[in-house]
Structure formats: C-alpha cells, structure tokens
Amino acid sequence: MAPWWYTAGSALVLSLQAAAWDYSTYSSIDFQPPKLEVNKTGTTDPGYIFIGPRGGVQAAGTAALIYDDAGDLVYEGPEEITANFMVQKLFGEDVITYWAGDMMHVGYGYGTVHILDNTYKEIYTVRLTGDFVTPDGSTKDSYCDLHESHITPRNTLICTAYNVTQHDLTSINGTSSDWMLDSQFYEIDVRTNHVINSWSALDHEADIPITSSHQGLGKDVGSTQDNPYDAYHMNAITVTNHGYLVSLRHMWSGYYLAQNGSVMWQVSGEDGADFKQVGKADFSWQHDMRVYNETDNGLVLNLFNNANTPTDEQSETTGLSLDIDLSKKTVTGLRELTDPNDPIHSVSQGSYQLLSEIDSHVFMDYGSISKVKEFDGDGNVVFSAQFGEDNDVASYRGYRCQWTATPFWKPSASVTNTTDGATVFMSWNGATEYDNWVVYAAASASSSNTTKIASAKRTGFETKIDLTNPPTSFVQVVARKGSDVLGTSEIVSF
Ligand SMILES: *[C@@H]1O[C@H](CO)[C@@H](O)[C@H](O)[C@H]1NC(C)=O
Ligand SMILES: *[C@@H]1O[C@H](CO)[C@@H](O)[C@H](O)[C@H]1NC(C)=O
Ligand SMILES: *[C@@H]1O[C@H](CO)[C@@H](O)[C@H](O)[C@H]1NC(C)=O
Ligand SMILES: *[C@@H]1O[C@H](CO)[C@@H](O)[C@H](O)[C@H]1NC(C)=O
Ligand SMILES: *[C@@H]1O[C@H](CO)[C@@H](O)[C@H](O)[C@H]1NC(C)=O
Ligand SMILES: *[C@@H]1O[C@H](CO)[C@@H](O)[C@H](O)[C@H]1NC(C)=O
Ligand SMILES: *[C@@H]1O[C@H](CO)[C@@H](O)[C@H](O)[C@H]1NC(C)=O
Numbered sequence: 001m002a003p004w005w006y007t008a009g010s011a012l013v014l015s016l017q018a019a020a021w022d023y024s025t026y027s028s029i030d031f032q033p034p035k036l037e038v039n040k041t042g043t044t045d046p047g048y049i050f051i052g053p054r055g056g057v058q059a060a061g062t063a064a065l066i067y068d069d070a071g072d073l074v075y076e077g078p079e080e081i082t083a084n085f086m087v088q089k090l091f092g093e094d095v096i097t098y099w100a101g102d103m104m105h106v107g108y109g110y111g112t113v114h115i116l117d118n119t120y121k122e123i124y125t126v127r128l129t130g131d132f133v134t135p136d137g138s139t140k141d142s143y144c145d146l147h148e149s150h151i152t153p154r155n156t157l158i159c160t161a162y163n164v165t166q167h168d169l170t171s172i173n174g175t176s177s178d179w180m181l182d183s184q185f186y187e188i189d190v191r192t193n194h195v196i197n198s199w200s201a202l203d204h205e206a207d208i209p210i211t212s213s214h215q216g217l218g219k220d221v222g223s224t225q226d227n228p229y230d231a232y233h234m235n236a237i238t239v240t241n242h243g244y245l246v247s248l249r250h251m252w253s254g255y256y257l258a259q260n261g262s263v264m265w266q267v268s269g270e271d272g273a274d275f276k277q278v279g280k281a282d283f284s285w286q287h288d289m290r291v292y293n294e295t296d297n298g299l300v301l302n303l304f305n306n307a308n309t310p311t312d313e314q315s316e317t318t319g320l321s322l323d324i325d326l327s328k329k330t331v332t333g334l335r336e337l338t339d340p341n342d343p344i345h346s347v348s349q350g351s352y353q354l355l356s357e358i359d360s361h362v363f364m365d366y367g368s369i370s371k372v373k374e375f376d377g378d379g380n381v382v383f384s385a386q387f388g389e390d391n392d393v394a395s396y397r398g399y400r401c402q403w404t405a406t407p408f409w410k411p412s413a414s415v416t417n418t419t420d421g422a423t424v425f426m427s428w429n430g431a432t433e434y435d436n437w438v439v440y441a442a443a444s445a446s447s448s449n450t451t452k453i454a455s456a457k458r459t460g461f462e463t464k465i466d467l468t469n470p471p472t473s474f475v476q477v478v479a480r481k482g483s484d485v486l487g488t489s490e491i492v493s494f
Helices: none
Strands: 037-040 048-055 063-067 073-079 082-090 093-103 109-116 122-126 149-151 156-167 178-189 195-200 234-239 243-248 253-258 263-268 276-278 287-295 298-305 318-325 330-337 351-354 362-365 371-375 381-386 393-401 412-418 421-427 436-442 450-457 462-468 474-481 484-488
Touching: 048 082, 063 082, 063 093, 082 109, 082 149, 082 393, 093 149, 109 156, 149 234, 156 234, 178 234, 178 243, 234 287, 243 287, 287 351, 298 362, 330 362, 351 393, 362 393, 371 393, 412 474, 421 436, 421 474, 436 462, 450 462
Parallel strands: 276 330
Antiparallel strands: 037 381, 048 063, 048 393, 063 073, 082 093, 093 109, 109 122, 149 156, 156 178, 178 195, 234 243, 243 253, 253 263, 287 298, 298 318, 298 351, 318 330, 351 362, 362 371, 371 381, 412 421, 421 462, 436 450, 436 474, 474 484
C-alpha cells in the first residue's frame, strides 16, 4: 500500500498520526515552541533560524518562530499557519515578511502577507482581491496563496494565487468541463495593494500544455469544483532582467517570461526542454527556484530538488545549482548538496537559500521533513537542526537571516515565591539586542520608587534570578545592553 503521503495532489498534506516532539515552556510567557535539536559541526554564517512549523500534536507551536544557533527561541509570533517567514529588504530597510492564512489540505491557501518593521509593528498588509473562485465557492478577504511572498528589487511584492476554473481535460482522459486550478501570480504595490502585473499559466496553454504535467489526473479529481486538478502548482517567482522566472512544480520546469508574459524559454528537470543537460542537471517536483548572476548570455538557477515525489521514492532530495547558457543552449549542473550522513527524501515543500556569494554557504529547509541544514562552500554540512518528527511537522520554507529588533512591547516578568525569597523569570519576545537584566524592588504596584536588588547576564530566551529576602513583594525588570536601558517591564507583584 502507498504510504499516507502519496495522496494525489498532496503537495502539503501532513500526517494525522500523533507523534511527540519535545517543546519548551516558560514562566514569564505562555509559549510552547518545539525544541530545536541542533548539531553544529562547523562555522556557520551569521543570522538566526526562521521557520514556520505546522502539524504534529503541538498546536501551540504553529507560529512564525526565530531561534538562535544554540536552539534557544528568539521570537514567537501569533499562533497561526505561516509560510515564507524571513527578512527581506523593502525601501532599503530590513523588514520581516510572512504569509498567514488558511491552507487547503491539497497544498495551497488563502491569506495575507504581513510586513513588520524592526519593532514588530505591522507596517504593510498585502491583500489580493478579485473575482477568484475557491473549491467550496466561499469568498475570502484576500486570495494571496502561501507559496510566494517575494519582495522585488522595485519594492513590490509577488504572491501566487490559485483559481478554480472549468477546463477541457479530454487530452489527459478527463472530460470537456472538468475542474482545475489555474496557477497565477500577482505583482502588488505594497503601499496601495494595487496589482501592477499578473500572469496565468492557463493563458499560456500553447507553451505550457497540460499534457506535459507530471501530476496525473487521479481518480475523481477534476469531476467536482471542490476537487480541482492541479496541473501546474506554481511555487516560486523571481524578477529577472527582462521579466520573470516562474517555477511550476508539477511541470518539473522553470519558465523565463518576458515582461508581457510570453514564455521565452523553458528549462525542464526531466529532459532540459530548450537546453541540453550537462552533468547533474535533472530535477523533479522542485521548490524555491531562484535566479542569480543573470547576463544576456545566461544565468544561474538555484533550487530545492525534492526529486522523489511521488513517482520515485529512491532519489535523494538535493540542493541544486544550475548554469543556463543561452548561446550554447545548455543547462549544466554546478553544485549538488546532500548530507551523506543523513540522506533525506522530502516529498513536498522546501527551500534553498544562498547565504553568501563570498563563502557560498547554503541554508536548506527540508519541507515535509522537519529539518534545516547549512552547507559550506565545499558542500560540507556545518549545521543541522530538527524541530519535529519527520513527515509530521513541516515548515514550507526556512531561512537563516540576520535580524536586529527591539520590540514595541515591554519585557515580560513573572515571580514565584521560594522558601527564603522569590525567583524572577524574565524574557523579551523578539528582542535581539539586550544582554543583561536588572531587577528592581518597587514599593507598590504603582510605585515609581524602585531599588536595584539583582542583576544577571541574559541566558537564552528566559533568564531566571533567585532573590533572597526581597524588600517588597513588587518587582520591575529592565533589559539592558551594557548599561543602556532598552526595555522596562510592568511592575509584577508576588
Ligand atoms: C477564476 O475562474 C473563474 C471561472 O473560470 C473566472 O470567471 C474568473 O475570472 C477567474 N478569476 C481570475 C482572477 O482569474
Ligand atoms: C488515457 O487512457 C488511455 C486508455 O486507458 C491510456 O492508454 C492513456 O495512457 C491515458 N492517458 C493519460 C494521459 O492518462
Ligand atoms: C512579448 O515580448 C517578447 C519579448 O520582448 C516578444 O518576443 C513577444 O513577441 C511579445 N509578445 C506579445 C504577445 O506581444
Ligand atoms: C555569481 O558570479 C560570481 C562571480 O563569478 C561567483 O563568485 C558567484 O558564485 C556566482 N553566483 C552563483 C549563485 O553562482
Ligand atoms: C544530531 O546528532 C545526533 C547524534 O549523531 C543524531 O542522532 C541526530 O539525529 C542529529 N540531529 C540532527 C538534527 O542532525
Ligand atoms: C524606596 O523603596 C525602598 C524599598 O523598596 C525603600 O527602602 C526606600 O526608602 C524608598 N525610598 C524612598 C525615597 O521612598
Ligand atoms: C510571597 O512572598 C511575599 C514577600 O515575602 C509575600 O508578601 C506574599 O504573600 C507571598 N505570596 C504568596 C502567594 O505566598
């Protein structure tokens, strides 16, 4: 019998089996993020780990999460399903971006893209509206799909969208009026939510025939609106010098589009399509296809090569870098990243992030396998981390990002009595800059008179200080960088 994840169209389906993965709890704040099990085996690039886990039995850990390399939590966002949680540049500033919304069980969704500044204030909310059709006919206040939330060099945002429509599928043994998903993308002005450009795969049937999809028309698929056939499965878009590069997972291909949307060329992981494959240039069911070093003569394509869904369960998932030469008409394998000590078969999702053009480190998130790994320039693994049971907890993408933030909210503190005093627990969700805490005794719940009674270096997400015979039963804690005060908590009584 086929394993549970081989359901037709199951690009993001998760297991229902219960599996326990350890999670952390804190006294100062009600968070239960999954523990990040870290194996650091070399020198990593700077930055924190950004993931958006979902699934498993640990519902409280379904949120945008930032960890440090020691596995300590740095930030937990609201409890919601997220995707593409990362740092991007917008109008010259580092911002946090992520998609949040509702996910359909076959792997697309409806939501909004949130853009936060370095105090975690939401400065833009990107919504897509229009005459979209959903599987159950319901309307949504935003139709941005989860697969892409990319900020372009021109400070616009590109998101994907999946529209349910009827179409003639007799060419693949369907009927003349079957239901299918059109894969679309929208380039949106983040300030006004106006659509600047859009593109639909179904508008380009001559160049992207449905008959070349590797996604079979499964039993009963396409016969009703609520079970549409997913011919394309668009999952990544980048802006190029002359238009866009679009990844269609179910076509095992990337397409270079002119600004007017015409397909200029196709690179296929099966047979190269417009290019002759040289070396390791085959890929399938890919994610996160990105363009680098584009010239008039070609470009470099990086991608997460899932490779083994669902037709081939033998091939290992790899990170791939390909050189496309437009004059020689070749696609040449440049780099292939795998961990020989930990071969991974990721049936869905995943990402490939080139961390630095200088040291060529790459950070990969393994999608349906709840692991992230960093590779050095020689392809050696320098960092591996896991945050759930394989195929039970997923993160659609995962990144290492440099991030500096001082939240607009106050530090949190809680105090519990001990036999000879009290213990104070302190944390400041999302704060990256403070390195020490000072505890003050306050005369009353509303007192401004505070006396310094203890201090400690920051330890991870939550720091704990034991107080012996505190002078009052009111404390206030202060987060500092050196002697600079960055944040002050409310007065807490105990
Ligand atoms: C979605 O499909 C419906 C049905 O074919 C069509 O009327 C509608 O215009 C489409 N919406 C978009 C945004 O393409
Ligand atoms: C359509 O059905 C025919 C007859 O069963 C089969 O030979 C062919 O492979 C099918 N084509 C597709 C695209 O499924
Ligand atoms: C779109 O642009 C490309 C590249 O500039 C051009 O070759 C093509 O003819 C254009 N197509 C249409 C329909 O205008
Ligand atoms: C881009 O080109 C530079 C200079 O040749 C090279 O160092 C870098 O590795 C290239 N980037 C990619 C992604 O191949
Ligand atoms: C870390 O190393 C241990 C011991 O080799 C191994 O059991 C575990 O699976 C590794 N975890 C990750 C995330 O690589
Ligand atoms: C402030 O409060 C402390 C106890 O926390 C007390 O010892 C001290 O006398 C107070 N100072 C003033 C000026 O009220
Ligand atoms: C905790 O200790 C303080 C100060 O010693 C005392 O005033 C308070 O009643 C104690 N609280 C509890 C819940 O025991």
